[in-house]
Amino acid sequence: MAYDEDLAGRVRESLGGVPDVTEKRMFGGLAFLVGGAMAVAVSGSGGLMVRCAPAVADQLVERDGVARMVMQGRELAGWVLVDPAVLHDEPGMDEYVAAGLAAARAA
Numbered sequence: 634m635a636y637d638e639d640l641a642g643r644v645r646e647s648l649g650g651v652p653d654v655t656e657k658r659m660f661g662g663l664a665f666l667v668g669g670a671m672a673v674a675v676s677g678s679g680g681l682m683v684r685c686a687p688a689v690a691d692q693l694v695e696r697d698g699v700a701r702m703v704m705q706g707r708e709l710a711g712w713v714l715v716d717p718a719v720l721h722d723e724p725g726m727d728e729y730v731a732a733g734l735a736a737a738r739a740a
Contacts, residue, residue, distance in 0.1 A: 636662040647730040670740035672733035685732040
């Protein structure tokens with residue numbers, strides 16, 4: 634499945650003005666890196682993968698439509714997956730991008 638181009642455009646807008654942002658195709662989607670560290674990725678299977686501090690991940694998974702990232706049967710500490718339905722309805726998408734940006738800057 635191809636990644637959601639509209640969501641990628643919204644992420645670009647959210648990261649507008651942030652220096653040293655690059656885009657890279659990976660994981661079947663489109664990753665956004667800041668200073669060479671991944672911040673968020675538009676998943677090829679839908680939704681937004683967000684890198685964040687583990688404590689932030691603990692808070693985010695309490696929200697509807699947000700789950701811990703699981704790859705090869707293992708939960709990834711400091712990564713969450715935000716359901717696309719939540720992203721289209723929730724005006725706070727910038728908050729998810731900001732969490733990813735903070736994690737990338739801290740890397």
